[in-house]
Amino acid sequence: MIHAESSQCAIPQTLQGAHVTDARPKTCGDLLPLHGCTGRIGVFRALHLGDMLCAVPALRALRTASPGAHVTVIGLPWARELIARYRHYVDDFLAFPGHPQLPESDAGYDAYERFREAFPKDFDWLIQLHGDGRVTNAIVGQWPARRMAGFVGAGMRYGRYFLPYPSGHEIDRLLALVRHLAGDGPADLEFPLHIEDFARLKGTAPFADLFDAPYVVVHPGSRDPRRRLAPGFFAEVVAWLASKVRVVLTGGREEWDRNAHIARNTSRVINAAGMTSLADLGALVARARCIVTNDSGPAHLAAAVGTPSLVAVSASDPVRWAPKNTLHHRVLDARGGVADDRFLCMVRDLYEETGRAMC
Incomplete structure (x- = not known):
């Protein structure tokens, strides 16, 4: 069961009955309790690509503050491939199947209960880095650990290791919690790429000769339909770009038809929907002249690899999610969902400016 450390250090009411204990974590101080920690730290963030990339600065700051800790990211199964690229920050990955109260997966209670019952018993800390804690604190609090930290929403009780959920950019929010626990760090995104990533992409049809000349990536889709501009806006942009340069349309397998519809009246377009792994997508974006995208994972990937971008924000908060x-x-x-003539005008400006930068 979870036990409050003291009446001055009460845990959120939503955590009552969970499995955190009072035992002292290994060599962790009090002012910054995770600074210099050498124990096992679990970080929970079970979200998708853009959300996970936004957490990299927080993971980097945690590693910098506690180089001797054993850090495990607890996330959705797909993220194992992503987290493997950050071995300099993360030691291990634990696949979380999802939970019926979290919309990011369709996992039922049976799958979650199997995960909970098999959860490792030797974590010194669990950090809830998934949201404001209204749902996730109760979930993470069911897993055995000596101590727990995280965010709490307005009106929730909290103790010294919890931080009221801040406003501002998502990267800064996540860094704020690590600053509260361990220490600060820069907000820059990163996505490590290796020579073999580019070689593998170049050896895959239809990308064999793609790197021989400039190209532009366009990502018209998004996991959340509310974040997608209407295909007509992208069709106009793709037609203009294809008159200047090769265009690669990216997306998941389920977006192939949509991409084909967008590119139906153009040539010099590669419909790569469903054809790229995460590493392929990273290499593809990294070598692109620029990328035009909805507010989705590739927008954050472009920020991580330094490729100029135009991000169309249809439903999300730009203050929180824009580069x-x-x-x-x-x-x-x-x-x-209204882009009018501004979209094409901004694409033209981006294309021309990136052309000048390449000269």
């Missing part, structure tokens, strides 16, 4: 580097990344505020 932080406004010199290399532009944002079209299309909330409500």
Whole structure:
């Protein structure tokens, strides 16, 4: 069962009856309780690509503050491939099947209960880095650990290791919790790529000769349909770009038909929907002249690899999710799904500016 450390250090009410104990974590101080920690730390964030990339600065800051700790990311199964690229920050990955109260997967209670029953018993700390804690604190609090930390929403009781959920950019929010526990760090995104990633992509049809000349990546889709601009806006953009340069349309396998519809009246377009792994997508974006995308995972990937971008924001909050580097990344505020002539005008400006940068 979870036990409050003291009346001055009460845990959130939502955690009552969970499995965190009072035992002292290994060599962790009190002012910054995770600074210099050498124990086992579990970090829970069970989300998708863009959300996970936004957590990399927090993981980096945690590793910098506690180089001797054993850090495990607890996330959705797909993220194992992503986290494997950050072995300099993360030691292990634990696949979380999902939970019926979390929308990111369709896992039922049976799958979750099997996960909970098999959960490792030797974590010194569990950090809830998934949201404001209204749902996730109760979930993470069911797993055995000596201590727990995380965010709490407005009106929730919390103790010294919990932080009221801050406003601002998602990267800064997550860094705020690590700053509270261990220490600060820079907000820059990163996505490590290796020579073999580019070689593998170049050896895969239809990308064999793609790197021989400039190209532009366009990502018209998004996991959340509310974040997708109408295909007509992208069709106009793709037609204009294809008159200048090769265009690669990316997306999941389920987006192939949509991409084909967008590119139906153009040539010099590769419909790569469903054809790229995460590493392929990273290499493809990294070598691109620029990328035009909805607010989705590739937008954050572009920020991580330094490729100039135009991000169309249809439903999300730009303050929270737009790229932080406004010199290399532009944002079209299309909330409500309306992009009008601004979209094509901004694409033209981006294309021309990146052309000058290549000269």
